[in-house]
Amino acid sequence: MATGIREAILSGEFVPNQRLVEADLAERFGASRAAVRAALLELANEGLIERVQNRGARVRAISLQEAIEISELRMVIEGLCAAKAAERVTEDGVRLLTEIADDMRAAVAAGDVFGYSRLNERLHRQIREISGQRTAAGVLERLRAQSVRHQFKLAMHPGRPAVSLPEHLAIIEAIRDRDPEAAERAAREHLRSVIRTLPEADRTRPHGNGLAP
Structure with a gap:
């Protein structure tokens, strides 16, 4: 799950500041919402995404x-x-x-x-x-x-x-x-x-x- 999202970020399919909606990711990758949340947490720990209060996750923009x-x-x-x-x-x-x-x-x-x-x-x-x-x-x-x-x-x-x-x-x-x-x-x-x-x-x-x- 995390691998698929990571590859989408690296390929430029998911761009900086783009919101990552759990429901959309679950449908795209055929995974449960729990699996999506775990993957997003892993990618946040890697510095690829960030969690925004009351707005979910988005691809982190690097200055x-x-x-x-x-x-x-x-x-x-x-x-x-x-x-x-x-x-x-x-x-x-x-x-x-x-x-x-x-x-x-x-x-x-x-x-x-x-x-x-x-x-x-x-x-x-x-x-x-x-x-x-x-x-x-x-x-x-x-x-x-x-x-x-x-x-x-x-x-x-x-x-x-x-x-x-x-x-x-x-x-x-x-x-x-x-x-x-x-x-x-x-x-x-x-x-x-x-x-x-x-x-x-x-x-x-x-x-x-x-x-x-």
């Missing part, structure tokens, strides 16, 4: 300042994951990262913003898997979900793929070289770039959702 703070926290955690990935990467992991790097270069060369963003998300997920940091991975997923609208604006910001590509390639190279310090440094620099760009990207008005920076 620019919150998005920056989330990115600052991601900078620390993703740096840790990159360092651990550099320590633990196998030859299969190196091969997968190399394939992603090649595909990212091709997407940027072709101007495929959506394809590049999907590869971007795949890369970050692969690094988390290689790192073996399951707790960190769970935290990062919740943080990503909370700031998904700002991430989409950033992904759509003109010229962003050309900026983030070398940043991602630097992370991949450090992990393939099994250099934890360089991997953490590259991951942190990527998130610093995100933080610098967020205010400008926040002024754009993209259509759709589901992309990564």
Whole structure:
């Protein structure tokens, strides 16, 4: 139940400040009102929705300042994951990262913003898997979900793929070289770039959702 609502928020079907009516959700997902209430409580604990007195639940709108703070926290955690990935990467992991790097270069060369963003998300997920940091991975997923609208604006910001590509390639190279310090440094620099760009990207008005920076 919570998974279905969460996916609707991440896909942009449910937008910030949209009311979530228990009866409508119960009908849509074929669930009881009790199951809906439990799911909404779970998502409220994740920071995806908020309960408004006498008005029920709505999708929580994340401010620019919150998005920056989330990115600052991601900078620390993703740096840790990159360092651990550099320590633990196998030859299969190196091969997968190399394939992603090649595909990212091709997407940027072709101007495929959506394809590049999907590869971007795949890369970050692969690094988390290689790192073996399951707790960190769970935290990062919740943080990503909370700031998904700002991430989409950033992904759509003109010229962003050309900026983030070398940043991602630097992370991949450090992990393939099994250099934890360089991997953490590259991951942190990527998130610093995100933080610098967020205010400008926040002024754009993209259509759709589901992309990564």
